[in-house]
Amino acid sequence: MTLKELAQKIGLSPTTVSRALNGYPEVNAETRARVEEAAAKYGYQPNNMARRLATGRAMAIGHVIPLTEHQMINPVFAEFMLGASEIYSEQGYDTILRTVDVNGEEDAYRELARRRAVDGVIVHAPRRDDPRIALLRELNMPFVMHGRPVEADEGSVWLDINNHRSFAEATRHLIGLGHSKIALINGLERISFAVRRRAGVEEALGEAGIDIRPDWIISQEMTETNGYAAAERLLSSGDRPTAILTSNIMTAIGAGRAARDAGLTLGQDLSLITHDDDLSFLSNAGDPPRFTAMRSSISEAGHKCAEMLLNLIAGESVSPVVWNSVFVQGRSTGPLE
């Protein structure tokens, strides 16, 4: 069923039908109602390809997902994207997805732009001197970043959580419990959020006059295994930390396992606070939850970024947004004995 056929059925021109369906003011209410009714009756659905060609809008948003050095797929990206795609769908946009090797990002963006395959993109986890920012500006491609750029940057649009403050407060919380031997198992410090988290921890330690021990600040990909290995190392020393901050729940689970293997009980012999990305399939559950955490929802971030991007594409002006993660008291922290 094409627009032309539908128009014929109801004895109108394609033009009028198109206008009626797209809400243009030039068509009177009665006609519009008639058209809409007929469209519903015949199950007419515009052919997207034709519409896209005619309007020049792709009606699609791109997500370019880089695999890490270890061909790893970051589950945070996946959850974010699935969250965002709900919003796109509502507004009639498709979500298009491209996975690329570490070095293929630039090509992927260029190709999407040249082919006009998408109207905008989401940039995940901005890095130090992120080349994607300049590239997308050059390509004149609207984008929203999930995470804030490391370097000050005028005019870019992003959603970030308050990583600095969040980790500073978590550290202060630990200090308030009497801890002074505090380690951080961080993400890769190429990435914006990890830089800020570290700074937050260091700020709080500094305030309290606690010396920073570089070997207690670990930067690595955030996996269960890495979390285990890092915590194992930290805990095997005679002079071990009494509290650990971890950057995501998988690392926390790994660190928790290492603690048990070392014969330590979380919340008693060792305190642990994690940032909790609140992945739907890996929840920090329990009442109180297993881990004391700074929590923020990834799928909500996906929703919000999607909205911001669509607004940006619509030509509205959009400002960066900072969310605060929520502190959740769990069972993994306790006063220093």
Added chain:
Amino acid sequence: MTLKELAQKIGLSPTTVSRALNGYPEVNAETRARVEEAAAKYGYQPNNMARRLATGRAMAIGHVIPLTEHQMINPVFAEFMLGASEIYSEQGYDTILRTVDVNGEEDAYRELARRRAVDGVIVHAPRRDDPRIALLRELNMPFVMHGRPVEADEGSVWLDINNHRSFAEATRHLIGLGHSKIALINGLERISFAVRRRAGVEEALGEAGIDIRPDWIISQEMTETNGYAAAERLLSSGDRPTAILTSNIMTAIGAGRAARDAGLTLGQDLSLITHDDDLSFLSNAGDPPRFTAMRSSISEAGHKCAEMLLNLIAGESVSPVVWNSVFVQGRSTGPLE
């Protein structure tokens, strides 16, 4: 840079340029080379929307991802999809993604079909009496299933691992180690693979003349928390199982945690074999790995299904494929003491 402009630059007609670029035989090698060179030089990239409209092919594959009852995003879907999208990209197809509520699946497929937004779809995790199969046939939409239909079904195309055999052999392995008190923490039994896994376990137990204890067969969504809870229940009884089979690595991690909390050491006081979906970000690492496992790669499954679907779309005949998962000896199993 459009096709027409490019044609003008090199003094040929758009027709010839199009044919040269698309590998049609009617154009001689020299001309083709000239065209390709010019295309590269001017950075010409065909406008996909126009091409799609002209050919009637969407050059896109759809993945409809249902959220579970708990709004949970299955990480296996995500990994599969990201794997599949690599193949699509190679062949110039886009990956389009749609998340839907449990009840929105049918609508989503119908809409994709009507709008001609995709050339085919992947169906994840076929269920009992899966309505999607009939629907997609009615819509005349090519599809490949990841997982095999529960009911015998002529002509459908799928990739599955040999769940029945795999779980039967794992069970026999445990029996060979002297275990007879064996529990299964399974996935939801609406879903094909869980049905088959259970059958495999029951077959092996039956062979060995071991009574099946219904309360030792647990069916639930496969999360860490659920795995913990299930194992905790199993282990808290005076008459506890000495071996547990789990259906995925998150469940296994949860069960492992419950074992520790119960004061049991995996591989000694309790044996555990898990099916390992080999998610890139949640690997069963170590040498030997932490868990004894039946392993199969989800991203490879994604690759393979993508290839099968593209072949199907190309009109080739494609047969179902069964893969065997690989048995990996890890540290979580040992002889019954």
Added chain:
DNA sequence: GAATCGCCCCAAAGCGCTTTGAGGTGACGG
């Protein structure tokens, strides 16, 4: 040297929609 045949290449007609610019109709004022 004319007829035949292949090889290359081209003009033009879509694909199904949006959108510009113009026309048709009835209501209204003079």
Added chain:
DNA sequence: CCGTCACCTCAAAGCGCTTTGGGGCGATTC
């Protein structure tokens, strides 16, 4: 009763590509 003005509606021209149906031209055959 005619001219004017809204208000609706329409015809037609794209959007950038593919593809059908020829046609030009040099080489081959008799």
